[in-house]
Amino acid sequence: MVSINRDYVIDIIGEEKFNELCEKYAGHTLYFPKKTNPFNTNEERNDWIFESFMDGKGYDFIANELDLQRDTVIRIIKEYSKRQKRPSK
Structure with a gap:
C-alpha cells in the first residue's frame, strides 16, 4: 500500500x-484504479476476460491488456467457469 x-x-x-x-x-x-476501465461493469470486464481466454488468449496477455494481476485473471476465469457449469433452474 x-x-x-x-x-x-x-x-x-x-x-x-x-x-x-x-x-x-x-x-x-x-482504492484508485491503475487506468481507465473500458467496461461499464465488472461483469462486462469478466465476460471479456473469459471470452478472450476461450479464444486462446493467455493469462499474461489478458492481464497486461487490462493492467490486472495474473492471479486475478485466473481467479475470474475459474469463477466464470464454475458459473457456466451450474445447471439452469
Whole structure:
C-alpha cells in the first residue's frame, strides 16, 4: 500500500474537496484504479476476460491488456467457469 502526502492531494483536488473526502472517508482505505476501465461493469470486464481466454488468449496477455494481476485473471476465469457449469433452474 502506498501513502500519499496530504499536500499532494490538496494540490490535485483542492482543499475543499480534500476536506469533503476526509469527512466522508476518514479512517477508510481508498482504492484508485491503475487506468481507465473500458467496461461499464465488472461483469462486462469478466465476460471479456473469459471470452478472450476461450479464444486462446493467455493469462499474461489478458492481464497486461487490462493492467490486472495474473492471479486475478485466473481467479475470474475459474469463477466464470464454475458459473457456466451450474445447471439452469
